[in-house]
Amino acid sequence: MFKALKPFRRLWPQAVAVTTLGLLMSSPALAVEPIKIGLVAALSGQSAKSGEALTRGLTIAIDEINADGGILGRPVELIRRDDESNPAKGMLAARELIQREKVTVLFGGLDTPVSLAIVPLANQMKVPFMGAWAAGTSITQNGASDNYVFRVSAMDEIVDEALVQYGIDEYGMQKPGMLLINNPWGESNEKGFRHALEQREMEWAGIERIEGSDLDVIPQLTRLKNAGADTLLMVGNVGPSAQVVKSLDRMGWDVPVVSHWGPAGGRFSELAGPNADRVHFIQTYVFTENNSAKGDEVLSALKARYPEIQSLADITPAVGIANAYDAMHLSALAIEKAGSTDGTAVRDGFYAIDNYAGLIKDYSTPFTPEQHDALGPQDYVFTHFVDGSIVPVKP
Amino acid sequence: MINKMSLANLLATAALTLGGVALSFTLDSYSLLVFSFFALTVVVGAGLNILIGLSGQISFGHIAFYAIGAYVCALLTMAGCPLGLAMIAAALVSGALGALLAIPALRVEGPYLAMITIAFALVVHHGLVEWRGLTGGANGLMGIPMPQLGDMDPAVLMALLASLLMGGSLLFYQRLRSSGWGTAMRAVKASDIAARSLGFNPVQTKTLAFGLSALLTGLAGSLVAPLMMFINPASFPFSQSILFVLAVIVGGAGSVLGPVLGALLIVLLPEMLSDMAEYRLLMFSGLLLGVLWIAPRGLLGTAARLWMRPQNLQAPAEPDMARIREFIARPANSAALEVNGIGINFGGVQAAANVSLSARPGSITSIIGPNGAGKTTALNMISGFYAPDSGSIRLDGELAGLPAWKVARAGIARTYQTTQLFGELSVLDNVLAGMQRGRLGRILSAASSAERDIAMQLLALVGYQGSVNTAADELPHVDRRLVEIARALASRPAVLLLDEPAAGLSRSDTDQLAALFRQLAGFNIAVMLVEHDMTLVMGVSDQLLVLDAGKPIAWGEPEEVRQLPHVIAAYLGGTEYQAPPRAEPWDGSRDARLFIKDLVLDYGAAPVVDKVNLVVNPGELIAILGANGAGKSSILQCLAGLHPATSGSILLDNESIHHSNAASIAARGLALVPEGRQMFPQLTVRDNLMLGAFARTDKVDVDAEIEAILRRFPRLRDRIDSPTGLLSGGEQQMVAVGRGLMAKPRILLLDEPSLGLSPAMIGELYDALAALRDEGVTLLLVDQMANLALQVADRAYVLETGRIVKSGSAEALRGDRELEAAYLGEGAVA
Amino acid sequence: MITAALLTGIGLGSMYALLALGFHITYVVSRTVNFAQGSAMMLGAVLGYSFCITWGWPIWLAIPATLTLSAIYGLAVERFLVRPFSSRGSDAWLMATVAAGILVDNLVMFTFGKEPRQFTSSLTESAFSLLGTQVSPLQLMIPLIGAAIALALMLVRRYTRLGKVLEACVQNPRAAMLMGIRVNWVVAIAFAVSAVFAAIAGMLIAPLFNVSAEMGTLFGLKAFAVAILGGIASAGGVFAAGLLFGLVEAIVTIYFGSAFTQIFTFALVILALALRPDGLFGSKTLVKV
Known part of the structure; x- marks a missing residue:
């Protein structure tokens, strides 16, 4: 039998490595075993910047926690995996982190489809999954009876509600036109917008799809214009969002644009040109010239840890940093409350958190069995690009 | 009757399957998943190997079959169908679509085929996104049930299934390759023409290859659905198609275990190097290039060729x-x-x-x-x-x-x-x-x-x-x-x-x-x-x-x-034509312009030209005579650098040229007027002539020289701006000779100039050759119309099956009965 | 809307055509192509961006520098990815160029950066009104430059000595060798020209779109579809197919939305090849036994 397996062994060196590693692990602990925190996010490709932001937020928080003696007296360690913005890869990576690395809490990245792929796994494996960016409504509202998914980020349904309200309040919007990216994120928001508009019995000019490969979106915009749209509600990543602004310029159509946070993910002001500031978009947090005390503290920690950060413009996707930072501290509190790294205990630990003074806001009972989203509409802030940095529309 | 090679393959396949089964019960759950994907990739590789390795086609669209298999299986199992049935259905649907895709794919090859498969992959991908009602759009399908069998862990069960599929597909490929079907596919791949003349219908074999290949790929894809519990179009990116092809080629297209090696590379390597995941594609593409350069048959294919010499088996000495x-x-x-x-x-x-x-x-x-x-x-x-x-x-x-x-x-x-x-x-x-x-x-x-x-x-x-x-x-x-x-x-x-x-x-x-x-x-x-x-x-x-x-x-x-005069005339040329003879016999320098010693030529077999010695002096017109296939044209092509000499030496004005390429030989002043005229058919006569002077380094007054050619061949004057493709054979031959003259060559070689021309045309052409001779141009003429060539030549060599059997003055050779024998066989003399 | 969309369609179409002419020109002299023509286009855009924006070179210096480097890239593709295989009669050049495309895309991603960048150009910043829509000068220039290059290629081939040498290699490479033409060099030059065409397309399209390591992939595939549809051996057919492809895309986008353009256009490619295996404008070649 061993002989028969011999050639196979050679082809499967990792099996050997795993066995050896397993033997080492099962021997009495040599030092204090760290608590592992996993991150599955886009570390390569178009959305790599988002993964970088999440990493920074998590790292700053973990540094603070470790400086304070860790969690349950154990140091915290971050393990990252690239999902390449591909749900299949993301799910595989999540499995690896949960099953092999035995992470205590798993963090998710920018892409809603990837997070949606991980949700059933997290619930099945009973490991808390913390959404720090992706806003898809069904990530936390996944219908599972035993829900292990939490989020410190915006949620599409609430964002859409806030965008519609902002359009009405600021621009007197009566007949919005929707521009949605042709992917699950766009689909999730279509549902949200419809819901928000139907509640207000407001009719809309149309729903148009945009694609990353569109060289211009004039056909879509013209249809909306002809249908009488007075405000545009936009959901799209940086590239397509910038194409919308450029096409609007070329059409000479001066229409307000209220957007989800897609433009925050990259060099929007460069890609969209001089009129980038016409797009007002939602954020959960922005670093400004005058931050809260906590904000300044985190900002200086960031600058110390990452020398490449020189100015505010270098930390443009602040949402990723801020969400990840707060979510990490909340997770640490949950583990402390649980008193162990057991998944179910930690999940219940999240419910037990009472107060935490965070970067985005002061949290008070952020999670309950019914409410797995720590942020709500009152926590959103509308921003736009000015000279390459994101600043609040109303200081 | 099993040889060493297939025994080794069989053993390896069995060991892999057994190992897979053993691993299914021992690995931790994540490794199980990775292993399952590895096994499924082997199945896809085996399927793609049918297409690439056996039938010689390529597909950059196999991810589409993988996706179709997964979706069909997911939809069926979600509707309550048992996994086994769903997998069979998925395989059949993929196989049928594959056979359907073969219809346009069959009519094209190379880059055209690649395009069709790429287009197919893109259409399927976007189709899955847009057909929201069925496929759930970009969100995909969630909650795909895992198989249940007693209280066995579903992950183990699926790993077992994947191992069995892997073993099965490898065995299937191995058996298929040596079966009638496989032989038919490989025959069509190796030589479409010969296969057709043995009765194989290429349409049939290629369709089968496409269908079987898609079937295996769909079968592998069907297990992806329960393994992931979730599928969406983004789970099947186009780049994966290229990785599949890479897996087959790196391992060795056509080799049984090649896909195993390929799957190890594309599935397990990234796992081991998960910290360097972003460099994955970079490494793969570099690796593929390396393999293509160093081991074009793939790693296993090349290794097998080095170490697995086929067993020596002889046919019986005496047939029964x-x-x-x-x-x-x-x-x-x-x-x-x-x-x-x-x-x-x-x-x-x-x-x-x-x-x-x-x-x-x-x-x-x-x-x-x-x-x-x-x-x-x-x-x-x-x-x-x-x-x-x-x-x-x-x-x-x-x-x-x-x-x-x-x-x-x-x-x-x-x-x-x-x-x-x-x-x-x-x-x-x-x-x-x-x-x-x-x-x-x-x-x-x-x-x-x-x-x-x-x-x-x-x-x-x-x-x-x-x-x-x-x-x-x-x-x-x-x-x-x-x-x-x-x-x-x-x-x-x-x-x-x-x-x-x-x-x-x-x-x-x-x-x-x-x-x-x-x-x-x-x-x-x-x-x-x-x-x-x-x-x-x-x-x-x-x-x-x-x-x-x-x-x-x-x-x-x-x-x-063979006694019929018109048959002899067809071979040797008629005797009616009389070329203008030289005013006085040639008596020039004996300082050879072209000197050939012990020239041997072969095309990877018995020599077609064997130890030929030949001398052309400046100003001479020398003819090489001999029947079709005697090696005359081979000598001229070798002189012009189109075919390398096996051994011997060639000197042009005492400079060795037999290691030079065609372009530099032309630049040294040797021009060949090739057999079949070899026009640039869409270019005008003027352009053809102009290109004749391409290799010259002296200052050329093109117009004046073209005028000189037109004086020599007045017929071409009216045609000077017509595309040469529209000219008659005789006119084309004149352009060809003119093109050769434009090079102001030290020696002009003519290969079968009279071929396919009417007698009147031949007369005109040979008059022109005689005129060139009289002007002192050095000429080496090959013409199977021996009587014609002997009319204008000074001396001639007679070639028979690659050897010079006779040489002498043209006068002496004219009417020589032995010459006739060289053309029409010994029997003609008897 | 129709005007704007058609203008985009013609513009894109002429860029597909330019890339496809790159496929055409190497195919006719050597029966091979650089399958990763999209990467060559991306390289043109990235080099142009780096010279113009990152290093702030003046445009008259940046463009020749970009085109020269692209030509060298084309020569390298021929020398290292095509010739080693085609000279021994293998068609592995197809896989080799695909692999090289991935390699180049990834190398650019790690050096140039993962984020798309904007190639600002004064030609897109001003705009004027044409038939009811705002048009930037670049949008008008794109089809004109595309057509001009195609025309120039035709004139060069028809009327210059270099063009005739190229024609000779296309029509009868063996005879061309006998004329003293180094056919290998002509093939190498064809690959250089092919890469230069791609780079021009990349630089023209970049200001309208953006510059990123992945910008060429889909573009290159579409251009290849165009080359095949046009009947790759016919320059005129290829150019016509490019415009047709661009217009069909634009029309599908207007009436069905951009989500459907790829389904429609690529399904059409399959259909067209099923019905006319030698392309819409190609002609059947007789196979000699």
Whole structure:
């Protein structure tokens, strides 16, 4: 039998490595075993910047926690995996982190489809999954009876509600036109917008799809214009969002644009040109010239840890940093409350958190069995690009 | 009967499967998942290997079949269908779509085929996104149930399933490769033409390959659905298609275990290097390039070639004639091949007209004629590669216009001027492929031992003495001819067409062939030869058809045909033409312009030119004479740098040129007016002439020199701005000579300038050659019309099967009976 | 809307055509192509961006520098990815160029950066009104430059000595060798020209779109579809197919939305090849036995 397996062994060196590693692990602990925190996010490709932001937020928080003696007296360690913005890869990576690395809490990245792929796994494996960016409504509202998914980020349904309200309040919007990216994120928001508009019995000019490969979106915009749209509600990543602004310029159509946070993910002001500031978009947090005390503290920690950060413009996707930072501290509190790294205990630990003074806001009972989203509409802030940095529309 | 190689493959497959089963019970749950994906990738690789390795096609669209399998399975299991059934359905749907895709894919190859598969992948991907009602759009399908079997962990169950699929697919591939189906696919891949003339229908084999390949890929994809519990279009990115192809090619297309190595690379390597995941594609592409450069057969393919020499197995020394007779002999009263008045026209040129012949069972019929007479064209019409415009071809039924594979199945087998063996297949497999007579045969089992035995007998019959396990592309030239004949015989033909079977063979080999042909005729096969070895033709033929310029000029027994004056004239040229003689005999420098010593040329086989010595002095006009195939053109092409010399030396004005390439030889002042004129057909006469001066380094007054050419060939003046493709053959030949003169060459070589020209044209052309000679241009002329060439030449060399048999002054050679013998065979003298 | 969309369609179409002419020109002289023509286009855009924006070179220096480097890239593709395989009759050049495309895309991603960048150009910043829609000068220039290059290629081939040498290699490479023409060099030059065409397309399209390592992939595939549809051996056919493809895309986008353009256009490619295996404008070649 061993002989028969011999050639196979050679082809499967990792099996050997795993066995050896397993033997080492099962021997009495040599030092204090760290608590592992996993991150599955886009570390390569178009959305790599988002993964970088999440990493920074998590790292700053973990540094603070470790400086304070860790969690349950154990140091915290971050393990990252690239999902390449591909749900299949993301799910595989999540499995690896949960099953092999035995992470205590798993963090998710920018892409809603990837997070949606991980949700059933997290619930099945009973490991808390913390959404720090992706806003898809069904990530936390996944219908599972035993829900292990939490989020410190915006949620599409609430964002859409806030965008519609902002359009009405600021621009007197009566007949919005929707521009949605042709992917699950766009689909999730279509549902949200419809819901928000139907509640207000407001009719809309149309729903148009945009694609990353569109060289211009004039056909879509013209249809909306002809249908009488007075405000545009936009959901799209940086590239397509910038194409919308450029096409609007070329059409000479001066229409307000209220957007989800897609433009925050990259060099929007460069890609969209001089009129980038016409797009007002939602954020959960922005670093400004005058931050809260906590904000300044985190900002200086960031600058110390990452020398490449020189100015505010270098930390443009602040949402990723801020969400990840707060979510990490909340997770640490949950583990402390649980008193162990057991998944179910930690999940219940999240419910037990009472107060935490965070970067985005002061949290008070952020999670309950019914409410797995720590942020709500009152926590959103509308921003736009000015000279390459994101600043609040109303200081 | 199992050889070392397939035994090793079998053992490895069994070990892999057993190992997979063992691992399924021991690995931790994440490793199980990775292992399952590895196993499924092997299945896809085996499927793709059918397409790439067996049928020689390529697909960058296999991710689409993978996705289709996954979606079909997901939808069915979510609707409550058991996994097993859903997997079968997924495989069948993918296979059917694959066969459907083969329809457009079949008609194209190379980059066109790649495009169709890419387009297919993109259409399927976007289709999955947009067909929201069924596929859930970009969100995909969630909550796909895992299989349940007792209280077994579903992950273990799926890993087991994946291992079994892996083992099964490898075994399937291995069996398929040596089966009738596999042989048919490999035959079509290796030589589409030869496969068709053995009765294989390329449409059928390629469709099958596409279908089977898609089926396996869909089957693998179907297990992805429960493994992931979630699928969406983004789970199947286009780049994965390229990785699949990469897995097959890196491992070695066609090798059984290649995909295993490939899957290890694309699935396990990224796992081990998960910290460097972003460099994954960079590493893969670099690796692929490295493999393509260093080991073009793939890692395992190259290793196998280095370390796994095929077993040496010989055909019996003496054929068992009784068995062979039983196998291939035909009844004496079977139908004859009756060809009646067939002709064909290529773009206005009548390549053959009114060709008729009758080949009875048990007789040997030869078609002869000078170069360009349309012999091979006639053969191509009979074997179904060209559809004749008129006339009929009957053998039991009408065959004119049928595709080659149908003609082959009707009982007409053939061989080729340049042998068309299936290079990757062994000698034995080549013969066994012929034995299938175009039928696919059994899908999973190899040829029976009775079939192998008769194949060995046939190899013994033709006199093949090497190992039957040698790959055909490693054979020496003579053996290729023999194996090709054995392969044609294996299809038990009523008619055997042989296109120049003796080309490149030595005298003794040719004599043995003659004996073989008589033996074959003895089995009541109708044997037909197209051949220029007159000794062979005159010796074995029962009847002869002589073609000249596409038309039959004589039909009858060899003895009478070769006495006919117009047949001799067709070969040697008429004697009517009288060139203007030199005013006084040549008496120039003996400082050789061109000096050839011990020149040997071969095309990877017996030498076609053997130790030829030849001298051309400045201002001389030298002719090389000899029958078709004697090696005349080969010498000229070698001189011009189009074909390297095997050994010997060539000096042009005392400078060695035989290691130079064509362009630099042209620059040194040697110009060749090639056989067949070789115009740039869409360029005007003026441009053709201008390009003739390309290699010159002196200052050229192009207009003045073109004017000089026009004075020499006044006929061209009206045509100077027409595309040369529209000119008549004679006019084109004048352009060709003019183009050569534009180079102001130190020596001008002319290859068969009179070929295909009317007598009047020939006269005009030869007058011009005589004028050039008188102006002191150094000329080396090859023309099979010996009488013509001797009219203008100063001296001549006579070449027979690659050797100079005679040389002397043109005057002495004119009317020499031995010369006639060199053309029409020894018998002509007797 | 129709005007704007058609203008985009013609513009894109002429860029597909320019890339496809790159496929055409190498195919006719050597029966091979650089399958990763999209990467060559991306390289042109990235080099142009780096010279113009990152290093702030003046445009008259940046463009020649970009085109020269692209030509060198084309020569390298021929020398290392095509010739080693085509000279021994293998068609592995197809896989080799695909692999090289991936390699180049990834190398650019790690050096140039993962984020798309904007190639600002004064030609897109001003705009004027044409038939009811705002048009930037670049949008008008794109089809004009595309057509001009195609025309120039035609004129060069028809009327110059270099063009005739190229024609000679296309029509009868063996005879061309006998004339003393180094056919290998001509093939190498064809690959250089092919890469230069791609780079021009990349630089023209970049200001309208953006510059990123992945910008060429889909573009290259579409251009290849165009080359095949046009009948790759016919320059006129290829150019016509490019415009047709661009217009069909634009029209599908207007009436069905951009989500459907790829389904429609690529399904059309399959259909067209099923019905006319030698392309819409190609002609059947006789196979000699």
